[in-house]
Amino acid sequence: MSESRLFSMPEAPVRAAVPELADGDRKPLSKKEIAADHPTWCPGCGDFSVLALYYKLIEKRKIFHEKVTTVAGIGCSSRFPYFVQAHGAHFIHGRALPFASGISLSRPDLHVFAFSGDGDAFSIGGNHFTHTARKNIKMTLVVMDNWVYGLTKKQTSPTSPLGFKSKTDIWGAVDQPINPVKQALAAGATFIARTTSTNPNHILQMMEAAMDHDGFSFIQCLSECVEFYPGAFDAANPRKGGKFPEVPKDHDVSDEAAAYRLAGEAFPGYFGVIYKAQRPTKNALENRIIADASAKTQGAKPWQILQKTFDRMK
Ligand SMILES: Cc1ncc(C[n+]2csc(CCOP(=O)(O)OP(=O)(O)O)c2C)c(N)n1
Ligand code: SF4
Ligand SMILES: [Mg+2]
16 A cells, blocks of 8 residues: 555544443433344244333433444344344354454443344354453343254354254254353353343343443343244243342352352352453453554554554565
């Protein structure tokens, strides 16, 4: 690229802390203003509930169109951004997190939400889950876990339980399923919560807590696929004779070993915030490097520092 072209590039956005959400002069967005296309999910799919609560979150927390971005990979659950009237992307299968990472690192003024399925997040996107968590990139990831590949019509997913009969395991799944909470803990996620699509108040509570966390926040949301895995989560639904055990009040959310023990409880396990830690985000650490470099180069802009680095490499 010629020097003149490079110098005509728009300036990098000013890096600032996330501003106060409340903007007294503006009305919160109504559901009508946030809802886009009519969701194409099967009637009864758990994903409807997650979407409805996301609308509610945006309304309740007065997040405006220009301050939120909604990213997803591929899958029934990942159709999510289509149904939200805001900036976002329905991206490549398994690649929502790297896309969302770029947004988060370059636009610290935005609230970045990623939505994924169990296949999208833990199969094809498993490596990105690990690295986004360990880098502690500020965003919220909601995995709508239905224990199956829904969009492609019933294949075994990484969270399908042993014995689950699917098109890929006609005699029943033989592979040990992963435990999303343990996976997130091991990867270094700094906020981990569990919820279920049948408990709307709880979903909203978890989304708000995740959004307020300064770091990578992960929510495993059980979300029934009524078409290919009906009844999967009945044991977690009091209306179907199940239980909804909340994280015990005396659980220390900063205790990793205790979180690991809670995560290992038999299904339905515990719901609520299971782990929360403070660790510098990649966003903050990179900002520090940029600020130091800028100070050493008499206030040069990030792209000017980059240009100097390229020049040295010539
Ligand atoms: C690179 C690539 N590989 C495979 C597929 C096919 N595919 C689309 S969605 C999907 C799995 C979706 O499962 P999950 O993430 O659990 O979402 P759900 O549909 O259950 O919500 C697969 C394998 C694809 N679209 N792209
Ligand atoms: S196939 Fe399953 S996951 Fe997909 S929309 Fe239908 S119920 Fe939901
Ligand atoms: Mg799935």
